[in-house]
Amino acid sequence: DTGVSQDPRHKITKRGQNVTFRCDPISEHNRLYWYRQTLGQGPEFLTYFQNEAQLEKSRLLSDRFSAERPKGSFSTLEIQRTEQGDSAMYLCASSLRHPEAFFGQGTRLTVV
Amino acid sequence: DAKTTQPTSMDCAEGRAANLPCNHSTISGNEYVYWYRQIHSQGPQYIIHGLKNNETNEMASLIITEDRKSSTLILPHATLRDTAVYYCIAPRSSNTGKLIFGQGTTLQVKP
Numbered sequence: 195d196t197g198v199s200q201d202p203r204h205k206i207t208k209r210g211q212n213v214t215f216r217c218d219p220i221s222e223h224n225r226l227y228w229y230r231q232t233l234g235q236g237p238e239f240l241t242y243f244q245n246e247a248q249l250e251k252s253r254l255l256s257d258r259f260s261a262e263r264p265k266g267s268f269s270t271l272e273i274q275r276t277e278q279g280d281s282a283m284y285l286c287a288s289s290l291r292h293p294e295a296f297f298g299q300g301t302r303l304t305v306v
Numbered sequence: 307d308a309k310t311t312q313p314t315s316m317d318c319a320e321g322r323a324a325n326l327p328c329n330h331s332t333i334s335g336n337e338y339v340y341w342y343r344q345i346h347s348q349g350p351q352y353i354i355h356g357l358k359n360n361e362t363n364e365m366a367s368l369i370i371t372e373d374r375k376s377s378t379l380i381l382p383h384a385t386l387r388d389t390a391v392y393y394c395i396a397p398r399s400s401n402t403g404k405l406i407f408g409q410g411t412t413l414q415v416k417p
Contacts, residue, residue: 198349225403236393236407237350250402285349292403293340297349 196220198298200286206304207276214272215301219288226269227295228261229285230254237285243269276305310394315412318388324381326411328394331375337397339370340405341379343390350393350407353379384415 199218207213219226224245229237240259242250245266255261258276263269273280283302287295311329318324330339340355354361354368356377361368367380381388393410 227404229405229407234409236391236409237405239404239406242402242404244402250404287349289403293338293355293405294352295350295403295405297351299347299349 198286198288198296200284200298200301202301203299204302204304206306209278209305210275212272212274213276213303214270215284215286215303217269217271217286217288217298219267219269219286220290220296223288223290223296224266225289225292225295226263227287227289228269228271229287231283231285231300232281240271273303276303278305281305310396310408312392312394312408312411314409315414317414317416318381318384320386320415320417321383324384324388324413324415326379326381326392326394326413327376328379329376330394330396333374333396335374339368339377340395340397341366341368342393342395342405342407343388344393344410345387345390353392384413386415386417389413389415 201216226243228240231237241261243263258274261271283300285300287297289295338355338357341353342350344350356368370377391410391412393407397406
């Protein structure tokens with residue numbers, strides 16, 4: 195499969211715990227994005243990487259959130275001290291040329 | 307970012323053309339209009355984009371008015387698999403390529 199892969203697909207965690215999500219983009223894509231989507235809403239931009247450099251972060255990305263893309267390949271999104279409000283679908287997308295971005299199927303996070 | 311306005315929901319009969327409107331009256335001269343769709347439980351999927359001229363690809367056609375204040379996405383022969391939320395996006399020109407999604411139009415294709 196040559197699409198964008200996200201792992202895990204589902205995560206249930208207790209409030210206060212840390213979670214980490216992984217995204218494997220399409221191999222030749224240099225641009226990588228993270229979005230968050232809550233029920234009934236469109237996806238909201240969180241952050242953008244070009245190769246390994248994180249070039250833009252939304253103010254939605256509080257200091258409990260951190261994203262990395264070592265070596266410009268896969269990316270991880272970590273949420274520390276999770277809160278119930280963090281419950282959402284976390285989507286990763288990659289692209290080679292704007293504006294055609296390819297999205298993964300997302301990681302659904304439930305904080306209980 | 308340019309604001310877009312779309313109807314909340316629309317119905318279409320299977321086999322008929324689905325015409326999804328989008329208002330983007332504040333769009334500036336160098337801002338593209340992009341369309342994505344999201345089928346239930348999947349990530350968004352790119353459909354088409356345009357600047358001034360009408361565009362067509364294997365999925366859809368995009369008609370942009372001459373004043374660029376609105377556009378229409380046309381699915382020429384809608385199928386049940388086209389049932390999805392359709393997003394019209396007109397972000398401010400950016401080198402990052404980030405997308406600003408609104409709430410979109412929920413298209414229900416009915417048999």
